[in-house]
Amino acid sequence: MNRLTIHRVLLWAVLLLFAAWFLTPMYVMVVTSLKDMAQVRDGSLLSLPTDPGLASWAKAWSGACTGTDCRGLQPYFINSLAMAIPAVAISTLIGSLNGYVLSKWKFRGSEFMFALLLFGVFMPMQVVLLPMSQILGWLGIASSLYGLILVHVVAGIPSTTLFFRNYYIGLPDELIKAAMLDGASFWQIFRRIVLPLSTPIMVVTLIWQFTNIWNDFLYGVVFSGADSKPITVGLNNLANTSSSVKEYNVDMAAALIAALPTLFVYIVAGKYFVRGLTAGAVKG
């Protein structure tokens, strides 16, 4: 019994040590963002602010400068919202339709097409950047939010299709057959039977897409223009601006502002977030 207790103590010590390692950067970000620069210089990474204040949050939100633009992160935050909401909604809707067909209305070659589509989940997006920027130019939506939305929708279809298809395969075929005997059509079965059963996978997909699109940097930096940069690009520009005095407190507040929406979703609906992570890697 005694030996067991020592094991438990050791186990807990290791678990807590790692918890501390994972939490430290978050702790450092929060305390730094509450200090002014004098406190940053006098204190240390881990010291609590002697006189906490939200000045650097206010500055990061609406007053920090990147180059000559001193509007803070606010415009980028709004861009990211305006980009993420339609892109998430459209890619999820397309994914659920594709998944419905690929699981319940298989046709000759549909499995093979699904396999071809799956490569899109993993391919390095660097190979599409150059041609895509030319296409967006031809379509007249280069450097605009519309271009970013289009790219995020198209790039998201493989994963959303994968999620819904793997989920719908688990729905009993008898359900569909019975509805067909009753004379229900393709769309009626989708709307009345499949969609009402889709809530869990819908939540998983929405969270997955939102996290990915909100956190994306690559498309944001390549395809955006002066007025359509998303938050990740705004944060990176802000934190990498070489001004005479580096304001780490403002950088940390900005980083937290950029992280808050996805962190909020994670804390509220972590279970679904984890399901999305594992569903993307392990195909049922």
Place this chain on the structure above:
Amino acid sequence: MSAPSALRTPWLPKLVVAPSFIVSFCFIYGLIAWNGYLSLSASRLLPNYEFVGFEQYALLWESERFHVALSNMAIFGSLFIGGAMALGLLLAILLDQKIRAEGVLRTIYLYPMAISFIVTGTAWKWMLNPGLGLEHLMHQWGFESFVFDWLINPDKAIYCVAIAGVWQSAGFVMALFLAALRGIDDSIIKAAQVDGASLPRIYWRIIIPSLRPVFFSTLMVVSHLAIKSLDLVMALTAGGPGFATDLPATFMYAMAFSRGQIGLGAASATVMLAMVAAIVVPYLYSELRVKK
């Protein structure tokens, strides 16, 4: 289930998926081919479709900067993949010991995965900066001679990228392994315990070997993340000092979008594609074959 014959409009399902499949296939395979053609062209500042064969690849191979990117890929890749896999597996096994606060700990280990690599990079850049960061902290704690300048040291900066990368991704690996551990049949373990096998022995001989399939899918996911990493480097070091922390992804970005070397950028993107395909295609092939 084969397509039911009772449907009055048997072409409807195909029609529904057709537009998004056509767009997706054009996006994936059409643009891969287009990029491939750009890599064989004389493009520099603007796309130029004059065919020059493998000239860009020859240039790429001669480029010192690309060699730095490739050797960084090897260093970063092995540390990031090895570190995340080892730490993730360890955390999953520890959490599997019927820990009371498991939910809370899991949430803590996994939260970095919910934030952007740009946020991670910004935070670690502040903590590791030689002026007021970790070094300053150690000085205040009395270790006056403590020096930590890895972030601005061309030989060491890539290790900072790997540390931050492991911090971000270890929880992800843990979640995958933990899900697999929960799927293991309890009766095998109980039987082994009845036979008097010790816990470490049960893990080593029974549980870890049974994680093999998950191990491979996790390895695949983590390695393709490693090859695609761009954001973390951009936020943490911006590829610097100089181009000491360039990875293929940042090399491609620099050539294609700031150095006016479109052909070279396209060629390096093709090299990245080949690396990812070498890992992913065999995996997808075996994964889809097993199901049939």
